[in-house]
Amino acid sequence: xxxxxxxxxxxxxxxVTLGEIREWIDRGYQTFDELKRVLRVGxxxxxxxGCREIILRELSVKTGKPVSEIHPGTFRPPSKxxxxxxxxxxxxx
Amino acid sequence: MTLKRTADVVVIGxxxxxxxxxxxxAKSGIKDIVVLERSTICSGSTGRCGAGIRAQWGTEMNCxxxxxxxxxxxxxxxELEMDCGLHQGGYLxxxxxxxxxxxxxxxxRLQNRLGIHTRTVSYDEAREICPGLSAxxxxxxxxxxxxxxxxxFLTTFAYMxxxxxxxVEFQRFTEVRGIKNEAGKITGVDTNRGQIxxxxxxxxxxxxxxxxxxxxxxxxxxxxxxxxxxxxxxxxPGVCPPMLxxxxxxxxxxxxxxxxxxxxxxxxxxxxDYSLGVTWDFLESxxxxxxxxxxxxxxxxxxxxxSGLYNMTPDCQPILCEADEVKGFxxxxxxxxHGFMFGPISGELLAQLILxxxxxxxxxxxxxxxxxxxxxxxxxxVV
Numbered sequence: 001x002x003x004x005x006x007x008x009x010x011x012x013x014x015x016v017t018l019g020e021i022r023e024w025i026d027r028g029y030q031t032f033d034e035l036k037r038v039l040r041v042g043x044x045x046x047x048x049x050g051c052r053e054i055i056l057r058e059l060s061v062k063t064g065k066p067v068s069e070i071h072p073g074t075f076r077p078p079s080k081x082x083x084x085x086x087x088x089x090x091x092x093x
Numbered sequence: 094m095t096l097k098r099t100a101d102v103v104v105i106g107x108x109x110x111x112x113x114x115x116x117x118x119a120k121s122g123i124k125d126i127v128v129l130e131r132s133t134i135c136s137g138s139t140g141r142c143g144a145g146i147r148a149q150w151g152t153e154m155n156c157x158x159x160x161x162x163x164x165x166x167x168x169x170x171x172e173l174e175m176d177c178g179l180h181q182g183g184y185l186x187x188x189x190x191x192x193x194x195x196x197x198x199x200x201x202r203l204q205n206r207l208g209i210h211t212r213t214v215s216y217d218e219a220r221e222i223c224p225g226l227s228a229x230x231x232x233x234x235x236x237x238x239x240x241x242x243x244x245x246f247l248t249t250f251a252y253m254x255x256x257x258x259x260x261v262e263f264q265r266f267t268e269v270r271g272i273k274n275e276a277g278k279i280t281g282v283d284t285n286r287g288q289i290x291x292x293x294x295x296x297x298x299x300x301x302x303x304x305x306x307x308x309x310x311x312x313x314x315x316x317x318x319x320x321x322x323x324x325x326x327x328x329x330p331g332v333c334p335p336m337l338x339x340x341x342x343x344x345x346x347x348x349x350x351x352x353x354x355x356x357x358x359x360x361x362x363x364x365x366d367y368s369l370g371v372t373w374d375f376l377e378s379x380x381x382x383x384x385x386x387x388x389x390x391x392x393x394x395x396x397x398x399x400s401g402l403y404n405m406t407p408d409c410q411p412i413l414c415e416a417d418e419v420k421g422f423x424x425x426x427x428x429x430x431h432g433f434m435f436g437p438i439s440g441e442l443l444a445q446l447i448l449x450x451x452x453x454x455x456x457x458x459x460x461x462x463x464x465x466x467x468x469x470x471x472x473x474x475v476v
Binding site (some may be wrong): 014031033034037038040043044045047076077078081082083084085087088090 | 133134135136140246247250324325326327351371376377380381383384390391392393394395396397398399
């Protein structure tokens with residue numbers, strides 16, 4: 001991996017680079033959820049919409065398993081960020 | 094990684110307790126330690142918790158544990174050679190009832206006597222500590238500036254990485270199915286990947302610790318309650334610098350170093366079905382708490398909600414001991430929602446007990462026999 005490749009930002013919400021992701025995969029953090037916990041990838045407002053597929057491909061390369069066999073990690077509600085005031089109103093605007 | 098067939102110590106559970114115990118044992122020279130985790134590291138209650146650390150407690154035992162834990166957290170990044178995300182913005186405790194405020198003031202006297210510099214603060218001062226706070230209906234506030242929060246993931250991983258460097262083995266996706274004992278002594282564990290012979294087994298299984306205890310023939314009165322929690326998108330720092338908490342108001346709210354805010358409360362009905370689901374009711378009621386207490390958060394968006402298990406005991410204090418019935422079987426469980434913050438100190442104390450040393454803070458009152466004897470140490474300050 002050259003320097004320019006290492007600096008590519010994969011998770012834009014939490015500003016995590018390809019270099020960091022590969023480093024932690026090499027250290028044994030070989031599921032999406034483990035990388036999420038140590039690097040916060042997928043924890044920002046987009047909830048992994050931007051980075052999940054790329055990270056699963058990185059895990060696939062490292063583990064030799066096809067992406068279809070790699071657990072995509074946990075998906076949590078709400079599916080889109082919702083304002084506290086809207087939730088507090090019980091949905092009545 | 095193949096599973097070894099023998100070990101000096103088997104630790105069940107790779108949350109903060111298991112990782113801290115393994116690290117402290119390895120640091121003391123025990124080399125052959127295996128930590129078994131049925132999922133991945135920090136996947137249970139530790140990784141789901143509200144991350145708070147406090148010394149503002151209502152019992153002497155918890156005050157001692159809380160202060161000792163804060164002292165550990167303050168130097169942990171050096172000891173473990175990894176950032177643990179410590180943020181000491183204090184705990185601002187909000188009382189909404191006169192009787193509650195009287196209890197808090199009584200606790201302050203206890204805390205002050207033990208070297209914890211908690212004090213009462215006025216509403217104006219509370220608003221300086223937590224700008225944007227709206228709590229006209231509060232009766233009083235207490236504050237301790239060394240309280241705060243840390244990152245549960247980074248702290249647990251820091252312990253795991255440090256333990257690994259000392260030779261500890263971590264086995265993920267390994268579920269304990271049985272515990273072997275002969276003539277009142279532990280002889281090993283049975284897992285989905287084979288057996289391990291060991292003279293010492295530690296139960297640090299969090300929400301499932303009562304099941305693990307039963308496998309060893311030990312009955313503890315723990316139960317596991319589902320508690321819910323949410324996190325917002327990151328906003329500018331300074332919206333909620335302290336951990337804002339109320340026992341009568343039933344909430345805690347904090348702002349992570351990156352700006353996102355976390356909030357949780359004690360659930361209605363105290364669900365005990367071991368499921369980790371989430372509810373709309375929580376989302377709605379917690380959001381109401383946010384906008385009432387911190388009106389400026391109205392337009393902040395919730396990004397995620399999840400839940401975790403509080404491993405409850407009848408007095409909301411942990412079980413930290415060796416079993417009477419089965420020698421070599423140690424328990425560190427029942428933290429009742431405070432396992433993360435106590436992890437650094439409880440791990441050290443249990444390691445001392447396992448090594449046959451005198452724990453530097455007395456723990457004999459934390460034996461589960463207290464429940465049968467009726468010697469409960471009821472902790473009032475729990476959300």
